Amino acid sequence: MFNWKDDRNLTLLVDFYELTMANGYLKNGIGDKIAYFDMFFRNVPDGGGFSIVAGLEQLIEYIKGLKFTDEDIDFLRNKKIFDEEFLMYLKNFKFTCDVWAIPEGTPVFPYEPLLVVRGPIIQAQFIETMVLLTINHQSLIATKANRIVRAAQGKPVFEFGSRRAQGYDGAILGARAAYIGGCAATANTIAEKMFGIPAVGTMAHSWIQMFDNELEAFRAWARTYPDNCLLLVDTYNVLKSGVPNAIKVFKEELLPKGYRPKGIRIDSGDIKYLSQKAREMLDEAGFTDCNIVASNSLDEFIIRDVLQQGAKIDSFGVGERLITAKSEPVFGGVYKLVAIEEENKIIPKIKISENPEKITNPGFKQIYRLYDNKTNKAIADLITFANEEIDESKPLKLFDPIFTWKTKTIENFRARKLLIKVIENGSATYNYPSVGEIKSYCQEELKTLWDEVLRFENPHKYYVDLSLKLWKTKQKLLKQFAD
């Protein structure tokens, strides 16, 4: 029923260097050489303890539809730098790579491959821009939304940010990612049509201004929407005008029998103070069941602080600071070559850098999440070569990849592979879960993380270790460059 589709031809939404390299690979006779790329990130935004990966459905749909139209080819030909052979290659372009990915909604950690692509270098390289753009954007918003949702301590958070989003997809796919991250609903109507995310809303200040006065505007609303009588009370003065007028209308029994007013929304001023006073006024008037919704430049810190100060707020509308991840609006995922194949053998590759944190983990890899069977909590993630298996029946020794003397031996655990195959030889092999399913899965997975990791300031660093085999290969490659 809900079926997001994007019919735009976004094939040329690609960094131009992917095309110059592709042409060069072909010309140098290595276009079909098999390469492995990892997409991974290095830092959790806002100094958080984990990120939530999202965007896979959109990425797979893009890959499924990937083709070059005649118009695209003509455009490229006009650039006068590509060989005709390459343009013919693009004309007959067929994506034949394999892709592995961590399912959407999974909590993930720095340096873990969120996506692995294996295939002819031209193809595997070409999708870099869209891999990063798609996964970076939605992971950013899902991660930010979850911070805000955690701060709200179970009170619903509504995504209200479309008007301040960075472009139309920013609003639409941002609403999707926010829902995956835990938001209860969105103001963006098309997100319900496309994904089934509940769209909600009542009135803006202009509704009040269109009537002779606030009281008349409230009355008109109550008559029009007896089952959704939530009144915006801050057009003129919250405590002197808005709340008294709302109570007056609630008491006038304009609603048919059996209907109760929903409550009020406060969109400016000090929401801690105003919500406490408004709560008192509503309670005194007998409307203890009426909710107070707050909106106005909220984020996880303001929500945490006003709740700690005893604000009487039942739900939060969060706009610009969520939909742009304002405090840190970049999810810095990168896409790096980690191996090539020579005579059917995988040759791990490394990228050195003067900044040690920019050094890559070489090889074709898998990630195991290790859960304690007694507590059901995640103990650590272990990055291994793809062909390494973990024997759950034996104790497993983990060690820190930098401070290698720090070790830990675990027992009575289970190991779950995080990377699953989603595209095989160019064909999608993945059944998309609905966004509701992704959201539920995310919530379940978050329960496996210790509180220490969930904390949003100075969280405990979750262990992401390397297998001994992978660690040794990395050291060997590093030494080659040091020599």
Place this chain on the structure above:
Amino acid sequence: MFNWKDDRNLTLLVDFYELTMANGYLKNGIGDKIAYFDMFFRNVPDGGGFSIVAGLEQLIEYIKGLKFTDEDIDFLRNKKIFDEEFLMYLKNFKFTCDVWAIPEGTPVFPYEPLLVVRGPIIQAQFIETMVLLTINHQSLIATKANRIVRAAQGKPVFEFGSRRAQGYDGAILGARAAYIGGCAATANTIAEKMFGIPAVGTMAHSWIQMFDNELEAFRAWARTYPDNCLLLVDTYNVLKSGVPNAIKVFKEELLPKGYRPKGIRIDSGDIKYLSQKAREMLDEAGFTDCNIVASNSLDEFIIRDVLQQGAKIDSFGVGERLITAKSEPVFGGVYKLVAIEEENKIIPKIKISENPEKITNPGFKQIYRLYDNKTNKAIADLITFANEEIDESKPLKLFDPIFTWKTKTIENFRARKLLIKVIENGSATYNYPSVGEIKSYCQEELKTLWDEVLRFENPHKYYVDLSLKLWKTKQKLLKQFAD
């Protein structure tokens, strides 16, 4: 030739409350009441002295295509809160408003209406979300790009941010806005196809990794692209490996007669130090004409600082901090009801707030930009009622709308109306300039601003005054609420 088109049906990219209000207006018999809305912003991002408005072409195209499909109507019917009469209204929806706008690329200031919409309340209200989303996003990026371009002091700035943009439009329309703001080119190929913005690019680190060693990779590039031999030198070690190998290849004369190598790109490390050392090495080897391009998390502050420290950089590739306006990723434009019509008379409306900066300027308005005929510099902007004319032949007295004792009388000036009609009774009356024309216009307009306003920290506050008539009306409305 270049023709951006967006065939998606974005009608339901609308905050749900626009629909509940619209249904309510119709039900309360005021759906056809004429209303005036202003779009304006309150703060220049990053504490700058001005913003650059952008996005008008996309907004007009959206309005031109605005209609509700049967699928949209069915979806809304299923929400079970809209009247059938309203759904029929939407089925026959025809946009009949008038729209005035400030042309794209114009430097603009807080509280100036960037867009004015006049028409039946249902329609004028309905487009709020898309007006804000479209203009906020592109104005944000154009403004940020211009800051970065000014910091680069005439050295070209390339927009390299697609992979970190917030969604596909964030990348595509962000590239458009960045070009309007002054960028010389983009890495985003589709932006050239759609808008004619030059797309540029050479190689990523993976190109180097695909060959046996850096030298071989450079040689292969030189042979493939003799006319675009710009080598990425930081895959292993800039000064020990990258630059020496580049020089070696430049000297091998792999390029056909008449071709000169373009230069090098540095993408990590300290670009001030590395560029100075690399410059020395290139110069010593006789490649004084080879350029040095720098990229790696740049913004206006880093660019200003490294240039001040004598970095030898000829052009800059700027990614995530431009395409997301990282330092302040929200352009806080709002859309407020400012007047209604009663019996063909315009009744100004005001929105009060406990935060004085949130109080609106009432009425249907025009903005005049006043230029000094001698210096050709902009002296001030004057917001007036739409029917006020300015007599350039007489001295004009301006006064500060808050500190009213601060006055200034100007003579020998010309007054230019900033708001022009772009949609009349629902039909577009505006010929879009190309993005190149918008960019040139923007550069010309910036020349009319004093250096004091252009400064990017603590700029001089440009004067935006109200006409006496408008100021008096505002005071009267404020007083009504105080009483």
